[in-house]
Amino acid sequence: QGGASHLHYRPDMGGSSNDHAHLGAELRAALGTDQLFLLYQPLVSLDDASMVGVEALIRWKHPERGLVSPADFIPLAERTGLILPLGRWVLARACRQAVTWTERYGDAAPQVINVNVSARELREATFPDQVAEILAETGLPPHRLVLEITETTVLTLGASVTNLHALREMGIRVALDDFGTGQSTLTLLHDCPVDELKLDRSFTQSDAGDRRDTMAVAVIQLARALGLDTVAEGVETAQQADRLRALGYEVVQGFYFARPLSVEQVEGELAAAHTP
Ligand code: C2E
Ligand code: CA
Ligand code: CA
Numbered sequence: 001q002g003g004a005s006h007l008h009y010r011p012d013m014g015g016s017s018n019d020h021a022h023l024g025a026e027l028r029a030a031l032g033t034d035q036l037f038l039l040y041q042p043l044v045s046l047d048d049a050s051m052v053g054v055e056a057l058i059r060w061k062h063p064e065r066g067l068v069s070p071a072d073f074i075p076l077a078e079r080t081g082l083i084l085p086l087g088r089w090v091l092a093r094a095c096r097q098a099v100t101w102t103e104r105y106g107d108a109a110p111q112v113i114n115v116n117v118s119a120r121e122l123r124e125a126t127f128p129d130q131v132a133e134i135l136a137e138t139g140l141p142p143h144r145l146v147l148e149i150t151e152t153t154v155l156t157l158g159a160s161v162t163n164l165h166a167l168r169e170m171g172i173r174v175a176l177d178d179f180g181t182g183q184s185t186l187t188l189l190h191d192c193p194v195d196e197l198k199l200d201r202s203f204t205q206s207d208a209g210d211r212r213d214t215m216a217v218a219v220i221q222l223a224r225a226l227g228l229d230t231v232a233e234g235v236e237t238a239q240q241a242d243r244l245r246a247l248g249y250e251v252v253q254g255f256y257f258a259r260p261l262s263v264e265q266v267e268g269e270l271a272a273a274h275t276p
């Protein structure tokens, strides 16, 4: 076990369990250091282009490997259980940030903060209590927090529906992320109490009239019928934004409007919008 073995890491070696164990240990050590930080991607109103909310997205700046994608280390954190302290850290950090922005920028601050929650977290019986504690500590009103869960999260975890009820009872909102990509979307909506649907970007990025566009049409109709809010993710072009507006989508997210931003970048936007 040479101390420098990680220097030989290449992405295509990612399958080896030794390497995963190593990365897992490094992730554990990174927790609580500034190697882990959050970016915030604006959720934008199609009405007036205002920032109605932000989604917190975690980043890991590894000292040797550089930026490691959450798509790589979140699954690892889920397998090792590290997602529990990591998820708590993300939630507390994001809630505190939202309160700070409101103190500084008033009404110009993002109204809601969206936080991704993994299956492993939602399954914990104590999860609703942990969230309540974080809200109490930070002073964030529950209606300003949106927890994003995926269809797979809910499907794999019957018991977590109880937690969803508890969270919504507290006034917290729940959004179904990557909506439309799952196997049994309609069954899920029937069983799972949520407030919002986030249209997966594979449907957002379609051309009018094609098969995937039909999903964008169907989802907004479904949301209206069920009284749910919608967000369309992954908007990359003006045409996609126009199409979504025509379909009745009101809030969107995507590189066309804004990439995930650092705290400083968000504050630049807010300072411009804030008229004290
Ligand atoms: P997600 O929740 O679906 O987040 C949206 C992803 O799409 C983000 O990738 C974002 O950077 C990217 N994206 C946004 N706009 C566009 C666009 O216009 N085009 C394209 N092609 N992509 C766009 P990111 O930040 O790499 O995150 C990947 C996934 O990692 C997230 O997918 C989420 O599932 C997970 N993740 C990120 N942060 C956290 C976290 O704090 N906790 C948990 N449990 N999962 C997280
Ligand atoms: Ca998300
Ligand atoms: Ca998504």
Ligand code: CA
Pocket (backbone or CB within 6 Å): 178
């Ligand atoms: Ca996703």
